[in-house]
Amino acid sequence: MNPPLTESFWTEDRPRSDQLAAGSDLPADCDVAIVGSGITGLAAARRFVAAGKSVVVLDSLELVGGASAVNGGMVIYGLKASAESVFANFAPGLAQEFWDASMRAIDVVEEVASGIECDFSRSGSLELGYNERDVGLLQKEQAWHRQATGLDLKFHSGGNIRSVIGSDRFSAALTEPNSAGVHPAKYTFGLAEQLMEASASLVPHAAVESIEHSGRGFSIRTRRGTVVARQVLVATNGYTENLVPGLRRGVIPIGSYSAVTEPLPPELAERLIPGNRMAWTARRFLNYFRRTPDNRILMGGRQNLSPDLDLLKSGQDLGRRIVEFFPELEDVPITHVWNGRLAATFDLMPHIGTIDGIWYTLGYGGHGLGLGTYLGDEVARLMVGEIHRSPFAEIEHPHRWYYRSRPWFLPAAAAGYRILDRFSR
Numbered sequence: 001m002n003p004p005l006t007e008s009f010w011t012e013d014r015p016r017s018d019q020l021a022a023g024s025d026l027p028a029d030c031d032v033a034i035v036g037s038g039i040t041g042l043a044a045a046r047r048f049v050a051a052g053k054s055v056v057v058l059d060s061l062e063l064v065g066g067a068s069a070v071n072g073g074m075v076i077y078g079l080k081a082s083a084e085s086v087f088a089n090f091a092p093g094l095a096q097e098f099w100d101a102s103m104r105a106i107d108v109v110e111e112v113a114s115g116i117e118c119d120f121s122r123s124g125s126l127e128l129g130y131n132e133r134d135v136g137l138l139q140k141e142q143a144w145h146r147q148a149t150g151l152d153l154k155f156h157s158g159g160n161i162r163s164v165i166g167s168d169r170f171s172a173a174l175t176e177p178n179s180a181g182v183h184p185a186k187y188t189f190g191l192a193e194q195l196m197e198a199s200a201s202l203v204p205h206a207a208v209e210s211i212e213h214s215g216r217g218f219s220i221r222t223r224r225g226t227v228v229a230r231q232v233l234v235a236t237n238g239y240t241e242n243l244v245p246g247l248r249r250g251v252i253p254i255g256s257y258s259a260v261t262e263p264l265p266p267e268l269a270e271r272l273i274p275g276n277r278m279a280w281t282a283r284r285f286l287n288y289f290r291r292t293p294d295n296r297i298l299m300g301g302r303q304n305l306s307p308d309l310d311l312l313k314s315g316q317d318l319g320r321r322i323v324e325f326f327p328e329l330e331d332v333p334i335t336h337v338w339n340g341r342l343a344a345t346f347d348l349m350p351h352i353g354t355i356d357g358i359w360y361t362l363g364y365g366g367h368g369l370g371l372g373t374y375l376g377d378e379v380a381r382l383m384v385g386e387i388h389r390s391p392f393a394e395i396e397h398p399h400r401w402y403y404r405s406r407p408w409f410l411p412a413a414a415a416g417y418r419i420l421d422r423f424s425r
């Protein structure tokens with residue numbers, strides 16, 4: 001078998017248009033400058049444009065060159081922090097707002113996607129357990145949600161499980177109807193193209209090197225020149241470095257890896273993942289998987305938390321996982337393997353904040369497609385004064401004394417997670 005391509009299936013399937021590849025020239029000034037052209041930056045830009053502001057979106061890479069076009073395309077309810085922990089750790093009113101935001105995020109993606117050809121579909125989600133212990137845990141989770149959030153989770157086990165997953169590997173499952181799938185490159189490239197047509201400036205290969213106060217705003221020096229802006233938003237998530245002093249202390253870049261098979265016959269793909277629900281395993285080191293619009297199986301996950309693992313090795317690991325779940329795919333080749341960076345925070349919550357007048361929003365864990373769209377929009381509404389508060393700006397953004405910018409503790413954290421996962425198998 002040929003080795004897989006080490007590039008994203010999504011961006012090969014939907015490449016950047018010439019307009020997007022070229023991007024805009026850097027203007028001399030604007031109302032708002034956004035650092036980072038992922039879904040957070042784009043969703044914010046959309047809101048600024050609607051509010052009549054002139055916007056410049058700057059990226060060090062190609063436009064949408066971070067995680068946003070290459071992720072699993074799964075728009076899932078909830079936050080990285082479990083709903084149970086959110087309701088246990090925050091005041092009931094705040095916890096409810098966080099929960100509502102996570103559900104509303106799916107609606108906001110649907111709203112944005114409605115103007116873009118991007119295969120958006122409310123196909124629902126599927127959480128899978130492996131063993132007897134998981135049967136109890138998933139039942140408990142269903143009961144907890146029924147009482148605390150009202151989420152419409154359905155429990156499946158025994159003979160019934162085959163109606164939701166074409167595999168004998170799993171002991172139990174929870175399904176819910178709200179989550180959605182989207183083609184992430186079509187979604188984000190389509191939005192970026194809309195913004196360029198609406199005269200936002202989207203500037204690729206313009207790494208921001210410094211942001212300094214100047215007059216009533218900021219002077220932003222990039223690799224392509226300087227732009228002056230009244231307001232600045234930093235939306236760099238898993239690619240955050242030391243541009244804004246102190247910001248990196250609250251954000252930990254984590255690697256995530258995906259692989260896809262060749263397209264399967266549609267009947268086979270439907271038998272393996274009926275209804276194309278967005279699936280994940282009930283583990284700390286979870287796998288997420290789904291069908292692509294052309295009926296490949298996309299499998300995602302990671303061997304540890306590093307963003308720099310070998311791609312071909314990761315492709316083999318993910319391929320083995322596909323065969324473990326679906327043995328009949330043993331001879332089906334993996335065609336693409338790729339990775340990107342997401343961002344974790346110490347409380348597993350996303351945060352909106354300001355440092356020295358510079359706004360930021362980041363820290364979505366693996367939920368950034370929905371939450372990045374939602375918080376990008378929300379932070380822009382705060383910045384233009386359309387709203388005056390956000391729950392994500394009201395909680396402390398935690399730091400740890402032992403972390404400045406090098407996440408030396410990740411291997412130990414990964415080993416701990418593995419042990420916890422092994423004991424729950």
Ligand SMILES: Cc1cc2nc3c(=O)[nH]c(=O)nc-3n(C[C@H](O)[C@H](O)[C@H](O)COP(=O)(O)OP(=O)(O)OC[C@H]3O[C@@H](n4cnc5c(N)ncnc54)[C@H](O)[C@@H]3O)c2cc1C
Nearest residue numbers: 036038039040060066067068071072074208340367368369
């Ligand atoms: C393989 C993979 C699978 C995933 N699957 C899912 C999923 O199925 N569902 C989901 O909800 N989430 C998923 N995620 C997470 C999700 O993709 C991210 O949370 C989301 O894309 C974050 O969007 P963002 O716009 O905040 O950041 P990004 O899209 O990462 O964009 C940040 C940008 O900032 C730019 N930047 C950084 N520093 C500078 C600078 N100094 N100057 C200029 N530009 C700069 C970077 O170049 C980058 O383009 C996945 C992530 C990965 C990697």
